[in-house]
Amino acid sequence: MADLRIERDSLGPMEVPADALYGASTARAVENFPIARRPLPPRIVHVYGALKQACAEVHAEMGTLDGRRAEAIAQAAAEVARGLHDAHFPVDVYQTGSGTSTNMNVNEVVATLANERLGLGRVTKAEGGVHPNDHVNKGQSSNDTFPTVMHVACALTLRDDLLPVLERLVTTLGERAEAAGDTVKIGRTHLMDATPLEVAHVLGAHATAVREAAGGIRRAVDRLCRDLPLGGTAVGTGLGAPPGFAARVLARLSDRFGLSLREAEDHVAAQSAKHAFVEAHGHVRTCALALAKVANDLRHLAAGPRAGPAELRLPAVQPGSSIMPGKVNPVLCESVLQVAMRVLGNDATVTLADLAGVGSIFELNTAMPVMADAFLESVALLARAVDVFEARCVRGLSVDAARCHELVERSLMVVTALVPRLGYDLCAEIADDAYRTNRTIREVVLERGLVPAEELDALLDPVRLARGGQ
Structure with missing residues (x-):
């Protein structure tokens, strides 16, 4: 049997693989959602890591989180952002619709890495250490x-x-x-022959x-x-987020990613x-x-x-x-x-x-x-x-090119170029004659003596036709 450790959340104890960086909330999600049997794409996790890093750094700047914890969180989250711990994000795509399970997965992994940095062991919660909700998720909501x-x-x-x-x-x-x-x-046009181009x-x-x-x-x-x-927390009112917190976090992320990220006016x-x-x-x-x-x-x-x-x-x-x-x-x-x-x-x-x-x-x-x-x-x-x-x-x-020329020469629709000279009705008759007798428009017009050969060559010149008759 695999080595396990006990982690706890608000619903009680959960067995977690001893080498896992996540904790009880993630373990519950893994049990609850064996649906697609694949997690969200890694880029979601990497951007989440960058977000948690920026949040910790801004908290440190604002004095809303002590420097020791903020630094440990920021360093841990930076590793997540670099994709160093992708194997520890197993939550299924088809999970809670708010993405809470993924957010908690990130919170727990970052907390564990931070606690390890602080010398407190591989645990998501430790006395005097980093807590996934109280510290990593501070001023934030999954929502x-x-x-x-x-x-x-x-x-x-x-x-x-x-x-x-x-x-x-x-x-x-x-x-x-x-x-x-x-x-x-x-x-x-309509899958049928039309004029050349x-x-x-x-x-x-x-x-x-x-x-x-x-x-x-x-x-x-x-x-x-x-x-x-970001900054709206649970329902868009911003409860629990320090004033100006979201704007500072988005400014950091904008610099990091080269994007112009803007906070919502109506959260x-x-x-x-x-x-x-x-x-x-x-x-x-x-x-x-x-x-x-x-x-x-x-x-x-x-x-x-x-x-x-x-x-x-x-x-x-x-x-x-x-x-x-x-x-x-x-x-x-x-x-x-x-x-x-x-x-x-x-x-x-x-x-x-x-x-x-x-x-x-x-x-x-x-x-x-x-x-x-x-x-x-x-x-x-x-x-x-x-x-x-x-x-x-x-x-x-x-x-x-030879095949293109062959099809243009045999096309009935080149007769369109003769309409200004011969009129629509006569041109329709010419096209019908050419189709029934399996001849080209050129052959029928010359046989009938309707247009001199030199003039006809100019009128039916493929390049001229393709350029609008000019």
């Missing part, structure tokens, strides 16, 4: 710290993990557009969409950094609902939709290689079939699309978690852990998917 932490953690993940790969994808799409030169392809137009439009999505992510970062509930509003969080994930959802459009268009334009458009060539990264030799599939595009599906599912979770009567009830939202987990998963999946998609698919994309 204001957990939502603050989830906002900061998500803002950091968006800025540090997702934005750089989006910007790289924008650059690569731009480079591929430039490499396409003035190659013209047939346009398609340049391949560069298509890839440039994708670059624009991703660039705009990145702009949305920047707005999401800003939204997450505003109206932070009750900031704690009772999570509208800002839903708004921020909405930008993540829009980003997923933009990426899905890019991936889907590329895989369709590369479909073939002989019975589809095959205007683009995607890098062959793996055999595509266990039964069909030589088959290669657009697997990286499919990966991006599946990630987008997951993000949309996570968006539904985040939204439902803020729904009145479900998550946001009276003075507190009680579905914050699942919101944080869904948000961070969305960003992590998108960041990894974009990283691979850019490096292994888009960067190696090429254009089959």
Whole structure:
């Protein structure tokens, strides 16, 4: 049997693994919530550590906590922030909706580490030492710290993990557009042939969409950094927090993370609902939709290689079939699309978690852990998917110029360029004739003697058509 020690909380004694840094409250949560059997993402814990460190340092400055305890707490919390003790944060994602179990897990680990520093042994509570509630959690509540932490953690993940790969994808799409030169392809609307445009137009439009999505992510970062509930404590009234405490803590965290973190003007509003969080994930959802459009268009334009458009060539990264030799599939595009599906599912979770009567009830939202987990998963999946998609698919994309020219020449919709010269009705007749007889528009017009050959060449010039007839 594993070595155990006895820890106590307000409900009584609990057996805790002897080598664990956490205490009774965490042990109860582990017993109560064997649901997902995985904890919240480490970034939540790391930001929580930074928060507890800042709180201890501010208490020391304000004289609201003695220097000996404050220093021990700050040093212990700094280790948590650096990820040195991640194995001691086992609380499940699906726990108490306020995140209290995670907050207490952090409080207990920090208290134990602080008590060890003070020479009092591996205990969460010690006479003359650090107490997880009285000292580590001083001036705080789970109700204001957990939502603050989830906002900061998500803002950091968006800025540090997702934005750089989006910007790289924008650059690569731009480079591929430039490499396409003035190659013209047939346009398609309603999945049917339309008038021509340049391949560069298509890839440039994708670059624009991703660039705009990145702009949305920047707005999401800003939204997450505003109206932070720290300082509201239990219900937004600030009971137990020294005046000016939250502003000082957020100033320290702003300097540490390079974010402009701002305390809420209305703490009750900031704690009772999570509208800002839903708004921020909405930008993540829009980003997923933009990426899905890019991936889907590329895989369709590369479909073939002989019975589809095959205007683009995607890098062959793996055999595509266990039964069909030589088959290669657009697997990286499919990966991006599946990630987008997951993000949309996570968006539904985040939204439902803020729904009145479900998550946001009276003075507190009680579905914050699942919101944080869904948000961070969305960003992590998108960041990894974009990283691979850019490096292994888009960067190696090429254009089959001959195939593009063939499809433009055979397209019926180039007849649109003749409408000003011949009129709509006659052009519709020409298109129908070309379709029924399996000929090109050029062939039908020349046979009928409707337009001289030299003039027709100018009117049907692919580059001219792709540039609006100019």
